Amino acid sequence: MEVPLTKPQKNKINPKLFLQIAFPLILLIIIPFQLSKIITFKNSPKQNIIISPTSSSNSHIIINNAQQVYNAPPKHGPLPRTKNPKCDIFSGEWVPNPDAPYYTNTSCWAIHEHQNCMKYGRPDSEFMKWKWKPNECELPLFNPSQFLEIVRGKSLAFVGDSVSRNQMQSLICLLSRVEYPIDVSYTKNEHFKRWYYQSYNFTLASFWTPFLVKAQESDPNGPTGTGIFGVHLDEADESWTTQIDEFNFIVLSAGHWFSRSMMYYEKGELIGCRYCQIPNIKEYTITYGIQTAFHTAYRAILGRKNFKGVVYLRTYAPSHFEGGEWNKGGNCLRQKPYKSNEIGLEGLDLDLYMAQLVEFNEAKKLGLKSGLKLRLIDMTRPMLMRPDGHPTRYGHWAHENVTLYNDCVHWCLPGPIDTWNDFLLEMLRNEGVISKEEKIVLHAKQRKLKSNILF
Numbered sequence: 001m002e003v004p005l006t007k008p009q010k011n012k013i014n015p016k017l018f019l020q021i022a023f024p025l026i027l028l029i030i031i032p033f034q035l036s037k038i039i040t041f042k043n044s045p046k047q048n049i050i051i052s053p054t055s056s057s058n059s060h061i062i063i064n065n066a067q068q069v070y071n072a073p074p075k076h077g078p079l080p081r082t083k084n085p086k087c088d089i090f091s092g093e094w095v096p097n098p099d100a101p102y103y104t105n106t107s108c109w110a111i112h113e114h115q116n117c118m119k120y121g122r123p124d125s126e127f128m129k130w131k132w133k134p135n136e137c138e139l140p141l142f143n144p145s146q147f148l149e150i151v152r153g154k155s156l157a158f159v160g161d162s163v164s165r166n167q168m169q170s171l172i173c174l175l176s177r178v179e180y181p182i183d184v185s186y187t188k189n190e191h192f193k194r195w196y197y198q199s200y201n202f203t204l205a206s207f208w209t210p211f212l213v214k215a216q217e218s219d220p221n222g223p224t225g226t227g228i229f230g231v232h233l234d235e236a237d238e239s240w241t242t243q244i245d246e247f248n249f250i251v252l253s254a255g256h257w258f259s260r261s262m263m264y265y266e267k268g269e270l271i272g273c274r275y276c277q278i279p280n281i282k283e284y285t286i287t288y289g290i291q292t293a294f295h296t297a298y299r300a301i302l303g304r305k306n307f308k309g310v311v312y313l314r315t316y317a318p319s320h321f322e323g324g325e326w327n328k329g330g331n332c333l334r335q336k337p338y339k340s341n342e343i344g345l346e347g348l349d350l351d352l353y354m355a356q357l358v359e360f361n362e363a364k365k366l367g368l369k370s371g372l373k374l375r376l377i378d379m380t381r382p383m384l385m386r387p388d389g390h391p392t393r394y395g396h397w398a399h400e401n402v403t404l405y406n407d408c409v410h411w412c413l414p415g416p417i418d419t420w421n422d423f424l425l426e427m428l429r430n431e432g433v434i435s436k437e438e439k440i441v442l443h444a445k446q447r448k449l450k451s452n453i454l455f
Contacts, residue, residue, distance in 0.1 A: 087134055087135075087136040087137035088134065088135070088136070089134045089137065089139050089423065089426060090134070090378040090379070090381065090382060090423075091134060091135050091340075091381070092132055092133050092134040092135045092139075092340075092382070093132075093133055093135075093339060093340055093385075094130045094131070094132060094133070094337040094382075094385060094386065095130065095131060095132075095133040096129060096130060096131075097129055097130055097131035097141075098129055100128055100129050100130070100131065100414070100418075101128045101129075101414035101415075101418070102141075102142070102174065102177065102414070102418075103173045103174065103176060103177065103414060104118075104414070105117075105118045105119055105413065105414070107176065108172070108173035108176050108413070109180075110169045110172035110173055110176070111169060111173065111413045112165070112166070112169055112410075112413075113395070113396070114391060114395035114396065114402075114404075114407060114410060115166060115169070115391055115395060115410050115411060115412055115413045115415075116395070116413065117391050117394040117395065117412035117413075117415070118394075118412075120391075120394040120395060120396060120397060121394055122391075122392075122394035122412070124335050126335060126336065126388075127335065127336075127386075127388040127389050127412065127415055127416070128412075128414045128415055130337055130386075130416065131419065131422075132382055132419050132422065132423075139422055139423070139426060140422070140425075140426065141422060142174050142418065142421050142422050142425055143425065144174055144175045144176075144177050144178045145178055146425070146429075147174075147175065147421075147425050147428070148175065148178055148179070148197065148199075148200045148202060149200075150425075150428050150429065151200065151202045151248075151249075151428070152200045152201060152202060153200075153201045153202070154202060154203075154248040154249065155202065155203040155204070155205070155246060155247045155248050155249070156202075156203075156204055156205070156247065156248065156249040156250075156251070157204075157205040157206065157207060157240075157243075157244065157247045157249070157250050157251070158205070158206045158207070158251045158253075159206075159207045159209060159212070159240050159244075159250055159251065159252050159253070160207075160208075160209065160210070160212075160251075160252065160253035160254050160314075161208065161209070161210040161253070161254060161255075161256060161257055162208070162210075162410065163253065163255075163256065163317060163409065163410060163411075164206065164208075164251070164253050164314070165206050165208065166410050166411055166413075166417055167251070167314070167417055167420050167421070168193075168204065168206045169413060170411075170413055170414075170417045170418050170420065170421055171204070171421050171424075172195065172204070173413060173414070173418075174418060174421055175197070179197055179198075179199055179200070181195035181196055181197045181204060182195065182196045182197075182198060183195060184196045184203070191206075191207075191208030192205075192206070192207055192208060192239070193205065193206050203247075205243075205247070207239060207240035207243065208239075209237045209239060209240050209254075210254065210256075210257035211229070211231050211237070211254065211257055211258070211293055212236065212237060212240075212252075212254050212293050212294065212296070212297040213231060213232055213233055213234075213235055213236055213237055213293045213296050213297065214231075214232040214235040214236070214237050214238075215229050215230060215231045215232065215237070216229065216230055217229050217230075218230040218263060227260065227261070228260070228261040228262065228263065228276060229257075229260060229261070229262045229263070230262075230263045230265060231262045231263065231264055231265065231289065231293070232265045232266070232268075233264055233265065233266055233289065233292040233293055233296060234265075234266045234267060234292070234296055235296065236296050236297055236299075236300035241297075241300045241301070241304070244301070244304060244307055244309070245304055245306040245307045247307075247309050248309045248310065249309055249310050249312065249428070250301075250309055250310070250311045250312065251312045251314050251377070251424070252297065252311055252312065252313050252314065253313070253314040253315075253316075254290065254293065254294070254316075255290065255316035255317070255352050255356075256316075256319065256409055258274075258286050258289050258290045258293075258352070259286060259348070260274075260275075261273070261274065261275045261276050261277075262274045262275075262276070262289060263276060263281075264284055264288075264289060266292075271284075272284045274286055274288075274289055285351075286348065286351065286352070287351045287352065287354075287355040290352055290355045290356070291355035291356075291358060291359055294355070294356060294359035294360070295359050295362075298359060298360075298362075298363035298366075298374075299363075301363075301372065302363065302366055302367065302370060302372055307372075308371075309373075310373040310374075310375060310431065311367075311372070311373065311374045311375070312374075312375045312376070312377050312424070312427060313356065313360050313374065313375070313376055313377065314377045314379055314420065315353060315356055315357070315376070315377065315378050315379050315380045316349070316352045316353050316356060316379075316380050317379055317380065317383040317411075318345075318349040318380065318383060318384045319332075319390075319408045319409045320332040320334070320386075320387035320390060320408045321406075321408045322387075329406075330406060330408065331392060331393075331406040331408065332387050332388075332390045332392055332406070332408035333392065334387040334388050335388050336388055337385050337386050337387075337388060338384070338385040338386075338387065339385070340381075340385065342385075343384060343385060345380065345381060345384055349380070349384065353380045360374065360376060373431075375427055375431075377420070377423050377424065377427060379420060379423070382419070383416065386416040387408075388416075389411050389412055389415045389416035389417070390407055390408045390409070390410065390411060390412065391407040391410060391411075391412050392406050392407060392408065393405060393406050393407075394412075395407045395410070
């Protein structure tokens with residue numbers, strides 16, 4: 001029997017079978033792509049916030065179902081260090097930055113009421129749209145992802161007064177584009193806060209200590225009606241000195257409170273005062289008080305055998321009261337930065353700045369011998385040039401009775417203080433280079449010393 005020969009047939013494609021295979025594959029490609037366009041904030045305790053990029057240079061930010069537009073932040077990829085390693089990043093000018101700010105007063109819950117200038121009706125917004133440009137290099141804008149990667153598994157504490165807290169809240173807002181922290185504070189006292197970033201195992205803390213040393217208000221009135229404080233210049237404030245061993249980075253600052261009336265104590269005895277107007281009591285200068293307090297603070301840090309971190313001195317940021325003192329009608333109404341040649345550091349601002357530098361330089365020499373790392377975040381001159389960045393009367397409602405009605409000390413958020421964290425990140429990025437250079441110098445000195453002994 002012969003097998004019949006037939007013409008071979010082509011396989012026909014079943015349309016239903018094709019759709020059953022292709023449709024799931026298309027979904028697997030499209031869904032992840034669409035999900036990547038929506039970034040939700042983590043751990044925001046107060047608001048439902050979603051940022052949805054659009055095709056333009058702006059992004060839509062949705063807060064509790066209400067939509068507004070804000071400028072897109074810098075990309076989260078790696079950023080270069082300043083191109084010139086020898087560049088003085090603290091000498092420069094403020095230049096326009098139309099892309100700022102990178103968060104709003106409604107997208108960040110961490111802003112203190114008295115620095116929430118836009119909430120209380122500040123009519124201008126140009127004060128938010130500047131960045132610092134060093135004379136000989138570039139200072140990269142703050143990159144929240146890079147910052148959190150650098151501090152992964154570490155801890156950072158801000159030690160100082162309410163301006164120090166102002167910077168910490170700025171940092172929380174800048175980092176909110178990536179993650180919000182959880183409150184892990186040991187106490188309900190708002191002066192001592194701890195925040196934890198779960199995804200990065202990073203702890204952020206603030207310790208309120210306006211004099212850095214032991215102090216208490218001895219008279220709520222005093223000669224000016226604003227209180228008089230007993231300040232023990234040779235006794236460090238243990239509310240922060242006993243807590244710092246566990247921290248990798250400390251940002252230390254103080255200044256404004258030293259302009260108040262004070263009674264100075266050393267070794268438990270009254271030695272004199274600052275503007276106390278009490279007969280037969282020796283009058284000391286404000287610089288004596290602040291310089292001695294910093295001396296005590298540095299000695300306390302150097303004496304902590306278990307502290308192995310890095311200490312950053314954030315220098316004094318001048319206030320900008322014009323037309324009177326803070327409690328006598330002074331105000332700050334300028335709406336743009338000074339240029340570097342339009343204003344000079346002088347008077348009390350210069351005295352406070354130099355007092356801080358003297359003690360910092362002395363402590364740094366001692367630190368090099370003991371292995372303690374001290375760094376300088378020199379914000380005095382850059383912030384002297386920013387009279388436009390304060391809340392003025394826009395830190396409260398007009399009818400409210402507040403102590404500091406026209407606030408020319410603290411800084412609006414968003415605002416110029418966000419730049420302080422540009423500097424902080426740059427210092428953190430360069431820490432390995434600085435530490436290596438210090439070790440080379442130290443080893444060279446040790447070899448020279450041994451050589452002198454031998455010969």
